[in-house]
Amino acid sequence: MRLLVQSILDYAIFMLDPRGVIVSWNVGAQRIKGYSAEEIIGTHFSVFYPPEDVAAGRPAKGLAEAAADGRWEEEGWRVRKDGTRFWASVVITALYDDGGGLRGFGKVTRDLTERRSMSRALDERGLLLARLVQAQERERRRIASGVHDDTIQSMVAVGMRLRTWAEKLPEEHAAEVRTLDETVEAAVNRLRDLAFSLRPPAEGLVESLAAYLDQVKAGTGLTHELRADLDGEPPAETVVTVYRICQEALTNVRKHAGASRVTVELSSLDLGVHVTVQDDGAGLEPSPLPSPSPSPSPDAEARHFGLIEMRERAEAAGGWWHIRGTPGGGTTVEFWVPAVPLARRDHGEDP
Incomplete structure (x- = not known):
């Protein structure tokens, strides 16, 4: 025995x-x-x-x-x-x-990881998730297009008009107009960041993350490293899920961590994609997902809901998400999502 x-x-x-x-x-x-x-x-x-x-x-x-x-x-x-x-x-x-x-x-x-991943390929919830991801990405593209082609262009025109006025007005009034122009320009830059963040991933998960990391570096000087050891390109809905979670994690690094370096690592594991996003920044308080205070600051509230969104995205895809870190010791976001192609319906329609 x-x-x-x-x-x-x-x-x-x-x-x-x-x-x-x-x-x-x-x-x-x-x-x-x-x-x-x-x-x-x-x-x-x-x-x-x-x-x-x-x-x-x-x-x-x-x-x-x-x-x-x-x-x-x-x-x-x-x-x-x-x-x-x-x-x-x-x-x-x-x-x-x-x-x-x-x-x-x-x-x-x-x-049972492999069995669970394979069964997901036939799971109606998986089909619903794929459609939801596609709908979200279409809406993001629509909003990004509207912001870029309409709102930003209108505000740029306002800024140009303000600068023209500032050149013609007496100095005591021109200074106030220039201040307004600076406010408009700052708002335009924020809207450009928003439009960029709403863009869908480019062709290929690794290529998309590399492009986003380059954009983050251009705006902050943050040193980055991307390591990838994938067996192949994941299904489309997995690419979107991994990209959006990494995007949110990197946004937190850029805005809140005070880090000088960030490393993103992707690998194939148990018929899925395993990802870690690690920075050398300020780290975490003991409870990274606290209940929002009655009047939280906008930054704290955004970060709180950003963490929740990452976890919900991973779990909705049938995976898991975890964050760890200590004050002053950096932060690591780690998650895994299945990468099994979803089954097509009998009539052959894409999910």
């Missing part, structure tokens, strides 16, 4: 003591979670849970329910040694001695 359990590759099978400390480890657990037996035995099993689940007390809840009911089962995100997440099926079984005393728990974990 020991030989059988230790040799199974497709399942992580190990035991916990009554407190949840790991006391045995099989080769399947090492393959799925990345730890050797020497590294992990003696560690509490909560190390496999995402930080938000640990904070919510999910590991303790699982043990308590297994002890009360004999077993506990769920599917959810778990964390490997390298920090990446995978979708897991988990069963915890309480183990009792002949006298009914709790000796510990048997835990079986299976990596």
Whole structure:
């Protein structure tokens, strides 16, 4: 039996003591979670849970329910040694001695990330998401076109008229007109930034992010590095999702981090795209997603909703999103989204 359990590759099978400390480890657990037996035995099993689940007390809840009911089962995100997440099926079984005393728990974990990603290809929610992303991008293009072709041009004309007046007016009035012209010019620059941010990604995810990083650098002098190790070009809706989340993360770096350098890294992982955006800036307060105060500053409110938008985009796509950092120690935004082409409907229409 020991030989059988230790040799199974497709399942992580190990035991916990009554407190949840790991006391045995099989080769399947090492393959799925990345730890050797020497590294992990003696560690509490909560190390496999995402930080938000640990904070919510999910590991303790699982043990308590297994002890009360004999077993506990769920599917959810778990964390490997390298920090990446995978979708897991988990069963915890309480183990009792002949006298009914709790000796510990048997835990079986299976990596279902690939199955979950493949099933998404046939998921109606995925089709709805694709249409929603397309609708959002069409609306963004419409707004960007209106801002660029109408609003900005009108305001540029106003600025030109103000400068003409300033040349003709007495100095005591010309100074006030020049101040108005400077205000109009600043508003035009903000609208140009808005129009640029609303543009859809160009051809190719890496090319689009490289172009956006160059634009950020041109406006701030921020040094950047883009690393990409992708198996191929992701589906269109994945490209948009990754691009928009990275765009929001880089906007936060530019406006709030006070950073001198930012690194964006993309890689193919578990039939999806894994991304980290890391800066060397001011870092985070202990709670990066606080409830908005009654009268938050515009910058604080924008950043708060920007973080929420990133997380909601990733989760709506069937993935996950996480942010971490310490005051003065920089910030890392990390997320993963599936990159499985969505199934076409029977009549052949694009999703």
